[in-house]
Amino acid sequence: MEIERIQLQKHGDSRGMLIALEQDRNVPFEIRRVYYIFATESDVHRGKHAHRHLNQLAVAVRGSVTFLLDDGTKPVEVVLDDPSQGLLLGCMVWRELYDFSDDCVLMVLADHLYDPADYITDYADFLSELSGSLYGEAVVACQSR
Ligand code: TYD
Numbered sequence: 625m626e627i628e629r630i631q632l633q634k635h636g637d638s639r640g641m642l643i644a645l646e647q648d649r650n651v652p653f654e655i656r657r658v659y660y661i662f663a664t665e666s667d668v669h670r671g672k673h674a675h676r677h678l679n680q681l682a683v684a685v686r687g688s689v690t691f692l693l694d695d696g697t698k699p700v701e702v703v704l705d706d707p708s709q710g711l712l713l714g715c716m717v718w719r720e721l722y723d724f725s726d727d728c729v730l731m732v733l734a735d736h737l738y739d740p741a742d743y744i745t746d747y748a749d750f751l752s753e754l755s756g757s758l759y760g761e762a763v764v765a766c767q768s769r
Contacts, residue, residue, distance in 0.1 A: 625695040625717070627702055630681065630710035643708060645681075645733060652712070653679050653735040660685075660731040664724040671721045674744045676753075680713040680734045687728030694718040696754040704730070718750050 632650055635642045647655045664670060671691075682691070688705035695717050703723075704711055713719060713732075721730070736742070744750045 625693060625697050625700055627693065627700055628712035628714075630712065632683070632708045632710055634708050641707075645683075645710075650710070651681055651733055653681075655733050656736055657734040657738060658731065659734070659738075660729055661721075661724075662729045664721075664728065666724055666726065668724065669720055669722045670724075671719045672745065672747075674718045674750045675715050675742050676744065677715050678734055678736050678739075678742055679715060680732050682711045682713055682730060682732045683707060683709070685729050685731050687725035688723070689721055689725070689728050689730050690723040692718075692720040692722070696751060716750075716754060718744075718747060 630650060630652075632643045632645070635644070645651050645655075647653070661670065682704060684704040685707045688703060691702045691704065691711065691713075693700050693702060693713070695714075699718075702711060705725075724730075744753060
């Protein structure tokens with residue numbers, strides 16, 4: 625599957641570094657929610673779901689984490705280990721997160737508020753929503769929000 629990364633501009637000087645995230649400038653959606661994940665043990669797998677409508681941008685602001693991303697074609701592993709790299713997570717993409725470094729702080733921006741009904745947590749259900757009769761509807765709904 626195609627991976628969309630966003631290179632975030634660093635503003636550095638003798639005092640250190642700064643990166644700004646701005647809606648519709650370097651973040652390609654309306655920012656309605658920000659959450660961050662930290663203190664996850666290295667042997668823990670998180671995620672294991674897809675979203676029907678949600679678009680997200682993930683940034684490892686500290687440390688590193690590996691994503692497995694799967695849009696139903698060829699799954700791809702992506703390592704996030706640079707605070708100036710954003711990873712776009714579109715809707716209808718199965719994601720798993722693992723290999724968290726001890727110091728990892730993963731910040732995620734999202735274009736909708738938290739909604740448990742938007743989650744697909746069973747991989748077989750994910751595949752059937754992608755490939756079944758719902759496929760056209762799922763893609764259209766995904767893109768139009
Ligand atoms: P969960 O979705 O299981 O995290 P992950 O997919 O990274 O493994 O979320 C963990 C808990 O946090 C769960 O009880 C739901 C809650 N939560 C919120 O309240 N708001 C949020 O924005 C998110 C992402 C999770």
